[in-house]
Amino acid sequence: MSWINAAVGNKRDGTGNGNNTGFNCDGELQQWYTTSCCLCCHVRTGTIILGIWYMLINAVVLLILLSALNDPVQYHYHLTSSELGTDLDVMDDANMCIAAAISLLMIMICGMATYGAYKQHAAWIIPFFCYQIFDFALNTLVAISVVVYPNTIQDYLQQLPGTFPYKEDLMSTNNMCLVLAVLLFVGCILAFKAYLIACVWNCYRYVSGRSTTEVLVYVTTNDTTVLLPPYEEAIAIPPKDPPPQYVSA
Numbered sequence: 001m002s003w004i005n006a007a008v009g010n011k012r013d014g015t016g017n018g019n020n021t022g023f024n025c026d027g028e029l030q031q032w033y034t035t036s037c038c039l040c041c042h043v044r045t046g047t048i049i050l051g052i053w054y055m056l057i058n059a060v061v062l063l064i065l066l067s068a069l070n071d072p073v074q075y076h077y078h079l080t081s082s083e084l085g086t087d088l089d090v091m092d093d094a095n096m097c098i099a100a101a102i103s104l105l106m107i108m109i110c111g112m113a114t115y116g117a118y119k120q121h122a123a124w125i126i127p128f129f130c131y132q133i134f135d136f137a138l139n140t141l142v143a144i145s146v147v148v149y150p151n152t153i154q155d156y157l158q159q160l161p162g163t164f165p166y167k168e169d170l171m172s173t174n175n176m177c178l179v180l181a182v183l184l185f186v187g188c189i190l191a192f193k194a195y196l197i198a199c200v201w202n203c204y205r206y207v208s209g210r211s212t213t214e215v216l217v218y219v220t221t222n223d224t225t226v227l228l229p230p231y232e233e234a235i236a237i238p239p240k241d242p243p244p245q246y247v248s249a
Contacts, residue, residue: 035206043203044117050196051114051128055107062103069096106131113200122208129204132197139193143186150179 037046109127116124145152157171170178 034202037199037202043199043206044120046199047117047125047203048114050200051110051117054110054128055114058103058106058110062100062107065096065100065103069093069100117203117207120207120210122204125200125204125207129197129200132193132200136190136193136197139186139190143183143190146179146182146186150175153178153182 035043037043041049109131112124113128116122154171154175157167160167
């Protein structure tokens with residue numbers, strides 16, 4: 001007598017929620033990763049929304065930079081040392097071009113992540129995930145520098161232009177309170193960025209898992225075991241020619 005032993009993964013579609021589960025060698029149910037994002041949508045949907053949001057932000061920044069390059073007098077982006085009270089100029093044409101190139105690169109990376117999540121191409125999500133890791137590392141270094149060198153906050157406030165709002169009030173605040181406030185703010189940002197990184201990583205694992213064989217069906221008899229092909233390959237096999245019609249003698 002034959003029976004079917006199916007090892008199946010999560011069969012929910014790209015818009016459902018829940019946990020991606022499977023069966024181990026002993027037939028016990030185990031959880032691999034979560035497929036829900038923000039308790040309301042799928043990780044694919046969350047990654048698509050995140051990619052579109054980053055694309056819009058970088059597109060706006062790119063438009064501002066290009067407009068400033070086209071008409072620097074109107075936007076006043078070139079702040080001199082006399083205007084800032086420092087020895088260095090903050091922005092020039094070369095820095096503006098570099099910033100515009102970075103914004104254009106970010107638009108491409110976010111577009112790749114959006115396309116990869118929508119079309120379920122896992123490799124297209126990797127550059128955006130690497131950018132998130134790099135951004136998280138930079139923010140972590142900022143938090144560490146604030147802890148190690150707390151006086152850098154006062155130095156940064158002194159370099160701000162005199163027209164900066166509430167500059168005098170911030171400089172008169174206790175340095176320890178400023179350090180705690182900055183650490184709390186950076187900590188909240190790091191926690192939020194870590195959650196977004198986890199969502200994109202779960203989307204990558206979900207998409208890469210769906211690209212592999214999702215259902216393996218074994219038909220076992222008394223002496224042989226046959227591995228049936230996946231459904232996509234089975235329907236792609238061309239049908240055989242029908243047998244000739246029966247003709248009575």
